[in-house]
Amino acid sequence: MDYQTLTLTITDRIGHITLNRPDLRNAFNEQSIAELALAFDELGRNELVRAIVLAANGPAFCAGADLNWMKKMAGYSDSENRADAMRLADMLRTIYTCPKPVVAKVQGDCYAGGMGLVAACDVVVAVDTANFCLSEVKLGLIPATISPYVIKAMGEQAARRYFLTAERFDAKEAHRIGFVHEIVPAADLDTKVAGIVQALANNSPNAVREAKKLVREIAGEPVTEALLEDTANRIAVIRASLEGREGVASFLEKRRPSWLD
Structure with missing residues (x-):
């Protein structure tokens, strides 16, 4: 435009x-x-x-x-x-x-x-x-x-x-x-x-996007059973994501994560 x-x-x-x-x-x-x-x-x-x-x-x-x-x-x-x-x-x-x-x-x-x-x-x-x-x-x-x-x-x-x-x-x-x-x-x-x-820019694009969403949606919420389940689900999902797996693997293997290439 x-x-x-x-x-x-x-x-x-x-x-x-x-x-x-x-x-x-x-x-x-x-x-x-x-x-x-x-x-x-x-x-x-x-x-x-x-x-x-x-x-x-x-x-x-x-x-x-x-x-x-x-x-x-x-x-x-x-x-x-x-x-x-x-x-x-x-x-x-x-x-x-x-x-x-x-x-x-x-x-x-x-x-x-x-x-x-x-x-x-x-x-x-x-x-x-x-x-x-x-x-x-x-x-x-x-x-x-x-x-x-x-x-x-x-x-x-x-x-x-x-x-x-x-x-x-x-x-x-x-x-x-x-x-x-x-x-x-x-x-x-x-x-x-x-x-x-x-x-x-150095961080996982997916993790940054989800972290921004996390703050927006969790801030000010009371700590309830539903909130605990929600946050547990969020970390479980991102651990299983491609960038989540790549980030942990690159850290353990002492190499650059793929999103920096």
Whole structure:
């Protein structure tokens, strides 16, 4: 597909999706939402891709919703508003459930809906100069569509504060509350992300896919007999899988597993 709001490349088994509206601080509209959903679906289905990096061009990572799009939404009917919100919700779910691990490379400020994009990723690395803000209530809105992912990422207590105050907070605070995994100087951002991506690419593709699914489906569940049976079944199935057998055999035989060839 000929993407207009982002770029998509694959290099050394790593997919790169880069927001590319720097003049608009990578704010998204209906077109960029559709293109993000398509891009993640495309890379998620590509068997050659081991991991995906979500990045952005320009000084800002993502400023949230495009102002022109917001002006357009002001005239929407109730049904149009619901349909529009569901398109954003579906795009975020596509990132969150993508079978490939996704690393957010945050090179600049990340506001409102942009925080939803980041929260839907698996690993987040940000420059130490980045600022974050859930600014919706300043506009009389709420961060509803992004809330499932942002609350999972920063926790309920932090969400209580930042959803309600719309305060801007820095990368150090984002790291403290768990929204960001790593903060680094700008000069080290590429190296840090490359190291994480390489670690992901070195692992069993099937095991990484199933481990991502495991966290998504088990987190927050009560420890019941059904849960124990479910987890026991998961490890039994993966032990018997081709990559499971190959991984154990290569370890015992002190050789590279076949997925690295």
